[in-house]
Amino acid sequence: MSSRSTSRTLYVGNLPGDIREREVEDLFLKYGRIAHIDLKVPPRPPGYAFVEFEDARDAEDALRGRDGYDFDGHRLRVELAHGGRGHSSSSDRHSNYSGGRGGRGMSRRSDFRG
Numbered sequence: 001m002s003s004r005s006t007s008r009t010l011y012v013g014n015l016p017g018d019i020r021e022r023e024v025e026d027l028f029l030k031y032g033r034i035a036h037i038d039l040k041v042p043p044r045p046p047g048y049a050f051v052e053f054e055d056a057r058d059a060e061d062a063l064r065g066r067d068g069y070d071f072d073g074h075r076l077r078v079e080l081a082h083g084g085r086g087h088s089s090s091s092d093r094h095s096n097y098s099g100g101r102g103g104r105g106m107s108r109r110s111d112f113r114g
Contacts, residue, residue, distance in 0.1 A: 006056055009053070011050060012051055012078050013078075015076070028066065037052070062078070
């Protein structure tokens with residue numbers, strides 16, 4: 001167990017469209033102190049949330065305990081979010097369900113003309 005993540009924020013996907021922040025908190029509260037929850041419920045579900053823990057170990061425990069958890073008929077997808085509370089890059093990466101352009105770094109490299 002030498003590889004330890006320093007991320008304290010989890011991305012939680014596949015949330016029901018009528019979920020409330022309190023319900024997300026209840027799902028994760030038993031794993032440790034939560035610093036912040038950023039819940040996103042788009043007009044067309046599923047919704048998603050970023051759950052930030054005060055301690056990275058609690059986030060890792062919650063990841064193991066809730067990934068694949070059946071919540072109200074929705075199988076939760078839980079993974080470590082990269083980027084912390086800013087979420088802009090994580091949010092873009094996780095909300096791209098339409099199959100839009102990915103791998104911007106590759107396209108920049110292939111467009112290079114010396």
